[in-house]
Amino acid sequence: MSAALGRSQASSHRGLQGEGTPMNPCTTAAEAFRAPDLPLTFARRLIDWQRQSGRSGLPWQGTRDPYRVWLSEVMLQQTQVSTVLSYYPRFLARFPDVFALAEAQADDVMALWSGLGYYSRARNLHRCAQVVVAQHGGLFPDSAQGLEALPGIGASTAAAIAAFCHGERISIVDGNVRRVLTRLMAMDADLALASAQHELWQRAQALLPETPSTEDMTAYTQGLMDLGATVCLRSRPLCGRCPVQDLCVAHAQGVPQNYPVKTRLLKRRHESWWLLWLRGPATDASDRVWLERRPARGIWAGLYCLPVFDSEASLLEALPPHLRSGVRALEPVSHSLTHRELRLHPLLLETSEAMAFAADLGGQWVDEAALAQYGLPAPVRLLLSRDLP
DNA sequence: CATACGTGGGC
DNA sequence: TGCCCAAGTAT
Structure with a gap:
């Protein structure tokens, strides 16, 4: 991002700065987002929008049962909601809790996963259930850090479970969030780099509501994903429906589809x-x-x-x-x-x-x-x- | 840090 | 058709 662009964006956000905080002329758009009340504005708008217009009624919503949330999050890894819809209830009916899953035959787990892809997820899911039963008495750890130690649970899934089930103040950074936040802040760094991923996560953390209730963390986390899935679309974003359009640097630039910057090319x-x-x-x-x-x-x-x-x-x-x-x-x-x-x-x-x-x-x-x-x-x-x- | 790992859908 | 992408993780 050019310095000139950064300045122009920063100045367009002055209305959201605190009263007595004049914008430094060298302030970049990225720095503008570190201003104290912007995260508050963003979080408030996102939470309200989620409750009003976000997705609700999906089979894995409306519960704080870590088993159900965990199952849905693993199924949804790199997999679209429409695909998971038919698998989730069937799997849950067969294995209603972590004990049932832990006792299952691996082949039966694989049969229920058949067609969903990324089959290491199913093997890890089964192993994870066995670890939770054998080492945690059937209770999932309640922190993201504890969850991430389990098989098949990485940073994103751990954050989602902790935020949804326990209201932990931690941001998910998945494909939706990458798209929403890189556009919001016009981040053009190569997200294939670990450093850029780290910075994105840091900024995502900085945008979180300050002392959220569990209900707010649920709505915020869900809102971030819903915004990416239903409004901040990859090729044809519906900026007119976006609750944070006026905060979005990419929108101000005019071509939000330019983010996130794609670098990797897949060889098949x-x-x-x-x-x-x-x-x-x-x-x-x-x-x-x-x-x-x-x-x-x-x-x-x-x-x-x-x-x-x-x-x-x-x-x-x-x-x-x-x-x-x-x-x-x-x-x-x-x-x-x-x-x-x-x-x-x-x-x-x-x-x-x-x-x-x-x-x-x-x-x-x-x-x-x-x-x-x-x-x-x-x-x-x-x-x-x-x-x- | 790069690569492997499934499948279905959008354009 | 071909390419990109989707609630990523493990190695």
């Missing part, structure tokens, strides 16, 4: 995988499919999957020669992950022969009717349902 490499779909009659009326467990590390770690090969040739080599001609190629499925663009080529082999060789693949037969109880990657579940009769 293309890969083709060949999936062996072995299908045979089960003992009862339905058919069964051969699934194996994915390795503990890497993509879809710990989930069940059709056997994966890196070429058609290597897949065929795994089969007894007399069965190779029975393989039928199905329509490929494209699936993109964060760092990879996958092209999945399913090869179906339907046979009633005893397939002792399959044991060499290190998997198990699964009744097609029981697939819902297995943790499958989304495209594999899609594929299996798409091509089942």
Whole structure:
């Protein structure tokens, strides 16, 4: 940000400065936000706006039960609200409290997480529940610091739980907050840098209401996210509906979409995988499919999957020669992950022969009717349902 | 500090 | 289509 811009912004905020605090001509917009009454103004407006216009009625709102708040926060990591809506009640119905989750089988947890992505979240969730039960008597720590020591709970999730459940005076800094605050203060630092992240968090802390009640911290925290999610939109912000529009430096500059400054570029490499779909009659009326467990590390770690090969040739080599001609190629499925663009080529082999060789693949037969109880990657579940009769 | 880790949706 | 992004964390 240029000094000239900073001065012009600072002067536009004079109306919000205290009566006897003349603006230093060298004051930057960033410094203006450190003025004592600006945080007060911001917090008051945000809290009032949240109560009037923020989101309410989401399944995880209206509770201070750390278990429920924690579950929602973990599900919502890098995941949109609309996606979580169908998972959260189902998970909660199956595991209503931390004790139920701690006692669960890991495979059952994965099955309920299937399709939600970032499966290490589910493993950490399960481990975390076991730690909370074994080491904390089933009670979550009540401070952000204590929460952050648990598996799968980082700074953002810890702050959210502590603020929502206990009114701790601590700011979340997630994607919404990054967007809202970088615009509000016209921060153009590269947020990929730890130093910039740290500064953003410091400024977020400085904006917090001074001595908030738990209710105020809840509304403030929720308001920050709601503002980012419903008003301070990425590509087309609705500044006319913003409760802090007149405080926003980016709005004054005219192009709020310029923030946050994006720097990282994501490289996605293309890969083709060949999936062996072995299908045979089960003992009862339905058919069964051969699934194996994915390795503990890497993509879809710990989930069940059709056997994966890196070429058609290597897949065929795994089969007894007399069965190779029975393989039928199905329509490929494209699936993109964060760092990879996958092209999945399913090869179906339907046979009633005893397939002792399959044991060499290190998997198990699964009744097609029981697939819902297995943790499958989304495209594999899609594929299996798409091509089942 | 960089990278890996899923999936669905917006534009 | 392709790229970016979403209530991030672990390594």
